[in-house]
Amino acid sequence: MNDRLPRLVALSELAVVIRSKNSGPYELTLDVIFRNEDDYLRLKERDFFTPALIAGLYQTDPEDVFKIVYFDPALAVKATMKRPVPSGALGDTDIYGAQQHAPLLGLMVDA
Numbered sequence: 001m002n003d004r005l006p007r008l009v010a011l012s013e014l015a016v017v018i019r020s021k022n023s024g025p026y027e028l029t030l031d032v033i034f035r036n037e038d039d040y041l042r043l044k045e046r047d048f049f050t051p052a053l054i055a056g057l058y059q060t061d062p063e064d065v066f067k068i069v070y071f072d073p074a075l076a077v078k079a080t081m082k083r084p085v086p087s088g089a090l091g092d093t094d095i096y097g098a099q100q101h102a103p104l105l106g107l108m109v110d111a
Helices: 037-045 051-058
Strands: 008-010 015-022 027-034 065-071 076-082 108-110
Touching: 027 037, 037 076, 051 065, 051 076
Parallel strands: none
Antiparallel strands: 008 108, 015 027, 027 076, 065 076
8 A cells, every 4th residue: 555645535624614695796705714823824825715726617618717815814715716606696506606615625636
């Protein structure tokens, strides 16, 4: 057995909060707040959260991910992206954007 293989865990095991919310009618914000500084800093230093990663999870273009911000005092990372359907528009299934964090819950990361 190779002891060098990374142990993968779900992001939800490392975070105390994973949520989504509107950032206006045309944008969605994803927040991840970590349980401890070590996990937060490890992923920050690796630049783990990228537009390509978020776009892949949400099946959109990386250009639709406008900003990724690491906020050290809160051990948090925030990603803001274009909503696929504007809030309240015909076809919108989540007017508040509060149920869009699900793809992050099962995201696997190195422990």
